[in-house]
Amino acid sequence: MGEIAFMKILTLRRLGDPILRAKAKKLAKSQILSTKTQNLIDNLRYTCDKKNYGVGISAPQVGESLAISVIAIKPTPARPDLVLFDDVLINAEIVKTFGQPVKKWEGCCSVGGPAFENLIYGLVPRYKKMRIKYLDRNAQPQTKIVDGFVAHVVQHEIDHLNGVLFTDLADPKSLMMGDEYQRWVINKKHE
Numbered sequence: 261m262g263e264i265a266f267m268k269i270l271t272l273r274r275l276g277d278p279i280l281r282a283k284a285k286k287l288a289k290s291q292i293l294s295t296k297t298q299n300l301i302d303n304l305r306y307t308c309d310k311k312n313y314g315v316g317i318s319a320p321q322v323g324e325s326l327a328i329s330v331i332a333i334k335p336t337p338a339r340p341d342l343v344l345f346d347d348v349l350i351n352a353e354i355v356k357t358f359g360q361p362v363k364k365w366e367g368c369c370s371v372g373g374p375a376f377e378n379l380i381y382g383l384v385p386r387y388k389k390m391r392i393k394y395l396d397r398n399a400q401p402q403t404k405i406v407d408g409f410v411a412h413v414v415q416h417e418i419d420h421l422n423g424v425l426f427t428d429l430a431d432p433k434s435l436m437m438g439d440e441y442q443r444w445v446i447n448k449k450h451e
């Protein structure tokens with residue numbers, strides 16, 4: 261779609277900005293196909309790629325109260341076992357969940373940071389598997405079963421569209437700074 265020359269890193273809105281608490285607007289098909297929205301999608305993806313540990317980003321995080329999420333999962337130092345998953349979810353909804361939620365570690369580039377050691381991490385109950393429906397960037401309806409880490413990230417991003425941040429749901433005593441998370445969780449996992 262967009263060319264690299266037009267891509268830019270968008271400024272992240274951070275904890276305390278009211279746009280992170282607003283309900284994002286759904287998009288009509290014509291709006292999805294507009295140059296403005298297509299450019300926003302490209303810039304969201306570019307911004308997510310440039311954040312070293314970013315695996316997903318939603319439009320409210322860059323100041324647009326629109327129901328657009330980019331999921332760009334790739335292996336990271338913290339999660340070397342991840343497999344690639346790259347998709348744009350518009351007007352995404354969870355249709356069905358399977359099983360009971362389990363607590364998983366997560367963070368958010370709108371909560372703490374921008375340096376890794378200043379990001380906040382916490383344990384959040386998330387479903388392991390679910391069916392979602394959404395429109396893709398060509399405004400085509402999609403339904404998909406997602407599970408594991410992808411399901412986890414999609415729940416975090418859909419929460420962003422509803423003004424919910426992971427710290428609302430996290431076990432408060434689990435919260436950690438990035439460097440402590442590295443020390444007590446990531447490094448322990450690899451021992």
Ligand SMILES: [Zn+2]
Binds near residue numbers: 370416
């Ligand atoms: Zn987030």
